[in-house]
Amino acid sequence: MKIKTRFAPSPTGYLHVGGARTALYSWLYARHNDGEFVLRIEDTDLERSTQEAIDAIMDGMNWLNLEWDEGPYYQTKRFDRYNQVIDQMLEQGTAYKCYCSKERLEKLREDQMANGEKPRYDGHCRDSHEHHAADEPCVVRFRNPQDGSVIFDDKIRGPIEISNQELDDLIIRRTDGSPTYNFCVVVDDWDMEITHVIRGEDHINNTPRQINILKALGAPVPEYAHVSMILGDDGKKLSKRHGAVGVMQYRDDGYLPEALLNYLVRLGWSHGDQEIFSIDEMKEFFTLEAINKSASAFNTEKLQWLNHHYINALPPERVAVYLDWHIRQAGYDTHNGPQLTAIVKLLGERCKTLKEMAAQARCYYEDFSEFDADAAKKHLRPVARQPLEVVRAKLAAITEWTPENIHHAIQSTADELEQGMGKVGMPLRVAVTGSGQSPGVDVTVEAVGKSRSLARIDKALAYIAEREAQQ
Known part of the structure; x- marks a missing residue:
């Protein structure tokens, strides 16, 4: 018997976290058993179903890479x-x-x-x-x-x-001639040869009705698996209060699909003590019997931890594809600056989300209008003028712009002035990035580029001169 599962959302709203987990479990069960996965849009609620919601479901499924083998079927086209x-x-x-x-x-x-x-x-x-x-x-x-x-x-x-x-x-x-939801589901599962129905526990009451109709039709009865609900951190049913809007909101907030899938699969299913699962591992290990029958609690901190892991564990080229979308949303051009893969390597350890990474990456592509007030007050003082002037001259003399040569310029400046590295590195960091936070100053200056770094040091020196004039 070929295993065949289906995900059958009603397009009356976005694809939410609970729906995405149901889709994932159905998809994984089909993939684990070399079966087929069907996408069906249950749009018999003509008043509440919208094209916008259908598009949101499709966007969510595509972003999560949950590809379907058949469909999408629409119930309204099967009346x-x-x-x-x-x-x-x-x-x-x-x-x-x-x-x-x-x-x-x-x-x-x-x-x-x-x-x-x-x-x-x-x-x-x-x-x-x-x-x-x-x-x-x-x-x-x-x-x-x-x-x-x-x-x-x-x-x-x-x-x-x-x-x-x-x-x-x-x-x-109904009196208007339209068939009802519970009946359409039965005919669909029969016609589409669905062998396993994996869905939320809110459908348990529908199951005996649907089984009776299937038997009356002489149709085979599929196996049923009802997944428990997802609760918020406060133990209450997950809702918009918990930020549980559409799945695409997680993309907008800077999460990778791999992180969300890994998080969702563990919301009710386990394989030993393992926490991190590749898609291939999920397919290999997934069984319905390992799903917990009790409710699961959503934990945003855990999702962020997983996202940080995947930002650093996935190939930078893959992460860069998703980062590019966030940078375009932020509205700046990356053609004049480092490759996005370099940004992923540079900022990955520091950022839990791609949205955060996109914000921190701006200084590598665009000049800033002013320095962070606190950082400038602390590090762009008159005492920093000489270290900046000396290190600028050494940076300008570099012919091969590498982190090693930049590090040497900073070190030799500190040695020459008999100062600690921080007395040179911190003013330089603020000068080049506009803030007091960045990865290592040598790799940061390298990524910003030679001409841009020198111009920003000049801007910082002008800022210090203006400060001196006011004293």
Whole structure:
């Protein structure tokens, strides 16, 4: 049997973290078993589904590199198929037309709730022989079995049993002729030959209904695995309060897809004590049985730790591709300056996110209008004038612009003036970068470039002269 899984989001909002983890688990299970992964857009909620949300889902899946083998399928393009199946069910008697008015159903619900009963349809039209005009408005309901139970072996939670008396006769087609969500899902899983349905625990209540419809259709019943929810740091369900917006927000905030995937896979799944997983390792080790049935808590610090790891562990060329997007968002040109791979190597240890890296990289490509006030106050003082003048002359004389030669220029300046390296290095760092924070001053000056560094030292000397004049 070929394993076939699916990710079937409703396009009523962004692809959020919980959805992305479900997609990842479904994708990994298919890949682990040399199976196929289907993307399906469940857009039957015509009022709330939007093209913007569809685009956001696609963007998120593509950014995470969760490629699909089939799809995307759209439920709204399959209405003829659903209605064809419903018509067959009406003929076979596994579905029936219900003419109950909205008022009757509301009264029924009120009475049941007043009596402390679970609100459910009472089967009024189930075996009715009343005559109705062909054009009289009606819904179509599934004739759910009235006795026995639905039992399924959840791959994460173990056996689950629901009495059929708990389930009423579900509406499968509305009065406007549109099929309902629970029915469309069943036909889709049947037609697409889905073998394993991996989804959130909020769907557990839908599963017995869907199994009963599958059985009524004579369709194979897939295996089910219901994943627990993700909680915020405060133990409450993850929401926008926790910054849990769309997956693409994590891209915007400077995270690498590899870091987010590694973080998500560990939110409920484990393989020994291992924390860092390459995509290939995830595919090799992933099993449904290793998914934890209890809820997982989202921890942003852990995600940042992983992101910092991947910034430094991935090939700089790969990280540079993602960094380039952030630099373009920041709006500056990298053609006049070092290669982005050099920036990744230079700033990787210092930055937890690519957004942070892009901000720190600006000084390597663009001149700044003013020095950081605190750094300048501390390091661009009259006492720093001579070290800057001497080191400038030595830097100007360098013919081969390398970190080693720059380091030698700084060292020999300190030796010549009989000062510590910091008395030369710190004023030079502030002069060249505009701030008191940077990687090693020799590699920083090398990356900024010779002409730009000399011009900035001149600017710093002018700043010091102006300070001296004011004293």
